[in-house]
Amino acid sequence: MSTSRLVLALLPSALLAACGYGWQEEPRVYPPSAANSARGQVVAGTSGLPGDYLVQPGDTLYAIGFKNQIDWKDLAAWNGIAGPDYLIRVGQGLRLSAPLASSGSEVVETRPLQTGALPPPPKPTGPAPVPVPAPVPMPAPVGAPSAVAAVPTPSVLPAPANSPFRWAWPTTGPVLRGYNLAAGAKGIDIGGDIGQPVTAAAAGKVVYSGSALKGYGELVIVKHDDTYLSAYGYNQRRLVKEGDEVRAGQTIAELGVGPEQKPALHFEIREHGKPVEPLRFLPAR
Numbered sequence: 001m002s003t004s005r006l007v008l009a010l011l012p013s014a015l016l017a018a019c020g021y022g023w024q025e026e027p028r029v030y031p032p033s034a035a036n037s038a039r040g041q042v043v044a045g046t047s048g049l050p051g052d053y054l055v056q057p058g059d060t061l062y063a064i065g066f067k068n069q070i071d072w073k074d075l076a077a078w079n080g081i082a083g084p085d086y087l088i089r090v091g092q093g094l095r096l097s098a099p100l101a102s103s104g105s106e107v108v109e110t111r112p113l114q115t116g117a118l119p120p121p122p123k124p125t126g127p128a129p130v131p132v133p134a135p136v137p138m139p140a141p142v143g144a145p146s147a148v149a150a151v152p153t154p155s156v157l158p159a160p161a162n163s164p165f166r167w168a169w170p171t172t173g174p175v176l177r178g179y180n181l182a183a184g185a186k187g188i189d190i191g192g193d194i195g196q197p198v199t200a201a202a203a204g205k206v207v208y209s210g211s212a213l214k215g216y217g218e219l220v221i222v223k224h225d226d227t228y229l230s231a232y233g234y235n236q237r238r239l240v241k242e243g244d245e246v247r248a249g250q251t252i253a254e255l256g257v258g259p260e261q262k263p264a265l266h267f268e269i270r271e272h273g274k275p276v277e278p279l280r281f282l283p284a285r
Contacts, residue, residue: 062207071273186275187268198253233266
């Protein structure tokens with residue numbers, strides 16, 4: 001091959017290289033979504049699927065369920081964690097959703113998508129319907145009572161009939177902020193004086209006592225039965241530890257300062273892991 005032919009043969013390759021072909025982009029690391037970063041570190045854990053949670057120091061099964069609004073019993077079942085202690089270890093990957101059910105040998109029959117034009121709808125037969133005029137409201141007779149006024153909703157709802165025990169207010173003071181799940185308020189904030197007693201709203205066992213849950217400050221969580229938990233946040237000082245059995249009305253913490261730098265107790269009731277309106281359970285006062 002002559003020198004001129006060799007140059008012509010190599011010229012396209014040189015032009016392609018100059019245009020950037022063959023260049024490999026450096027791998028990029030994308031941050032987790034806001035939903036995942038808010039609930040903990042996302043890892044490829046026991047299920048190998050995105051959305052798993054990496055156990056951090058200070059975590060308990062109940063605290064992880066509380067943070068993610070998951071029933072602790074479901075969390076234990078999904079991850080094969082046995083009772084009565086429900087122990088987890090730092091660095092363990094936990095799935096936060098139920099495993100997908102296996103389809104087995106079941107075959108689902110599908111039909112191909114029609115790509116042609118759909119046939120026109122059939123034309124109606126028979127005479128056209130005659131429109132019926134709207135009824136004319138008759139005037140009420142003289143002396144008749146007016147429409148019944150709506151009954152106002154009470155500010156404090158009665159405790160539900162299915163509650164297995166009686167609840168008590170965890171501290172004295174006015175309600176500063178009400179329950180509004182749509183606005184992010186998963187419980188109520190109760191005012192008071194710094195250092196005043198915070199008491200257990202019902203008898204139970206302390207399943208979390210710490211400050212690792214963001215937004216709650218010094219937090220105590222009490223398990224009352226397999227359905228209900230109660231939580232006490234913004235404390236100045238915790239007076240109980242995990243594993244302690246507490247009775248109703250027992251002092252478990254001292255009232256502290258909330259995010260608005262005002263004395264407050266944040267109080268929640270969880271039913272099967274989900275926040276519920278505390279005023280449906282607390283007695284009227």
